Amino acid sequence: MxxxxxxxxxxxxxxxxxxxxxxxxxxxxxxxxxGYPDKVTFDMLYAMYTRNGIAAAAVDKTILKTWQDVPFLQEQQRDGTQGAHTKETKAEGEIRQRFEDLRLWSRIAETDRRSLVGSYSGLILRLADGKTFDMPVDRVPGGLAGLVEVIPAWEGQLAVSEWDTDQTSGTYGESKMFQFNEASVGDDIRQPRQFMLHPDRVIIWSRDGTFDCKSLLEAGYNDLMTLEKVSGAGGEGFWKNAKSAPVLEVDPEAKIDEMARAMGLPVEELVDRMNEQVEDWQKGFDKLLMIQGMQAKSLSVTLPSPEHFFAIALQSFAASITMPVKILVGSQTGERASTEDATEWSQTNMARRNNTVRPNIMELVNRLERFRILPERDWYLDWSDLTEASMSEKIDRVTKMADTNQKMQGTGELVFTGDEMREVLGKEPLTDEQRYPDPVGGNDNDEFDTPPIVVPPVDTEIED
Structure with a gap:
């Protein structure tokens, strides 16, 4: 047994x-x-972003929507159009001008982009404090001029070189020193920078400000590989069908030794010579294949339609990044479906603004306050609402409100007031002076003055 x-x-x-x-x-x-990797590294994610169009679209379209406009830093929250220069204070104007000079918002947007490819990215602060990058920061003189440059860094360029292992320390478990190597990622033609970096001089940019986040591309990495396999196999299959290597079938009556002798070759070199002929023939569609005693046949590759296989992987990847497929690939079919997708996409990026980008920006603001580059204020980040309706949609909404009022006239009830309609359009309510102008002489504008009534004299004399 x-x-x-x-x-x-x-x-x-x-x-x-x-x-x-x-x-x-x-x-x-x-x-x-x-054929999927057991572990996805930053180098693999970076290569996928730079070489795969779908991966690049996922990252770039997310950034373009999130940063379709730039925020404004205000000393206090107030109503009105965001960033209206007519209402900005002196400090706000100086900050706006300095940030524009440094191209701060575009550099921050690039840092945000790099954080989507890796687990995190870094925003390095170059300060005019007379110290090297590896030294802590106290107070930076010169106010706004103390911020010299902001440098976006990939995850692969910025690594922790030393951790705080002292359990009694207030920064236990955090980084004590970074190492920045600009040449670690990409092909930089200028002189790359490399230095040790103190944590005071860098903002870690990620979903929660730590190193433990995931790349936007990681969850759908297998789907991206499948997309490459389907598109690559399809392209290779069509090419091989168009220009395939021939299969040479030797006739039983063929005399190989005579063929070699006619070509001036020993028999053992005949195969290599035939390979050279086939290779020359494959290099151009207009070349002839000269063979003797052989029959050339081609092997065709039968390819199924790749659209269905491609669509499955594409939908799976789009689901992994919470992006509608129509937004990802730019296909707009059906007005209703497209409008709903655009609305959902705006909501997704508005949530990302509030939960990821805004806290990271305010971390930078707090750091600049601590360095005395910015004065201590209760700073407010004024940014537009991505989910806000367009002006045509607002006007359409106001038109429907006015139609409702028109239909309710018989009941004597006014459903919507004029101020409510103005609010939908983003306009301020009318003031009392605008609503009830002085009818006579109370307005300096002549076109609002009512001319006096002239009464002609009455002739009381009776003619004879």
Whole structure:
């Protein structure tokens, strides 16, 4: 009985090796069988972003929507058009001008972009405090002029070189020093910068400000690989059908030795010579293939339609980044579906603004306050609402409100007031002077003055 059991186990093991996942023991390893990596590194994510159009669209369209306009830093929250220069204070105007000179918002947007590719990115602060990058920051003289430059850094360029392992320290578990190497990512033609970096001089940019976040592309990385396989195999298959290597079938009556002798070659070199002829023939569509005693046949590749396979992987990847497929690939079919997708996409990026971008920006503001580059204030970040309706949609809404009032006239009830309609359009309510102008002489504008009524004199004399 033991011998039979041992033989059965041996047979099962052989079958499991021949047909993994179908017989007895081993679990199905999807990553190994389908060619997916067990672990996704930053270098793999960066390569996917730079070489895969769908991956690049996912990152770039997210950034373009999030940063479709730039915020304004205000000393206090107030009504009105965001960033209206007519209402800005002196300090706000100086900050706006300095940020424009430094191209601060575009540099921050680039930092935000890099954080989507990696687990995090860094915003390095170059300060005019007369100290090197590896030294802590106290107070920076010169006010706004103390901020010299902001440098976006990829995850692959910025690494922690030393951690705080003192459990009694207030910064236990945090970084004590970074190492920045600009040449670690990409091909930089200028002299790359490399230095040790104190945590005071860098803002870690991620969803929660830590190093433990995930790349936007990681959840759908397998789908991106599938998209590459489908599109690459389809392109290669069409090319091979258009220009395939011929299969040379030798006629039984052919005399190989005579063929070699006619070509001036020894028989053992005939195969290499035929390979050279085939290679020359493949280099151009207009070349002839000269063969003797052989018949050239082509092997065609039968390809199924790749659209369905591509669409499945595309939908899965779009779901992993919470982006509608129509937004991702730019296909707009059906007005209603497109409008709903655009609304959902605006809501997604508005949530991202509030939960990720705004806290990171305010971390920078707090850091600049601590360095005395910005004065201490209760700073407010004024930014437009991505979900706000367009002006045409607002006018359409006001038109419907006016139509409702018109239909309700018979009941004597005014459903919407004029101020409510103005509010929909983003306008301030009318003042009492605008609503009830002085009818006579109370307005300096002559066109509002009512001319006096002139009564002609009455002739009381009776003619004879």
């Amino acid at each position: 033991n011998v039979i059991r041992a033989m059965a186990n041996a047979a099962a093991r052989r079958l499991d090796v021949m047909f993994p996942g179908y017989f007895m023991a081993a679990k199905h390893n999807h990553y190994r069988d389908f």
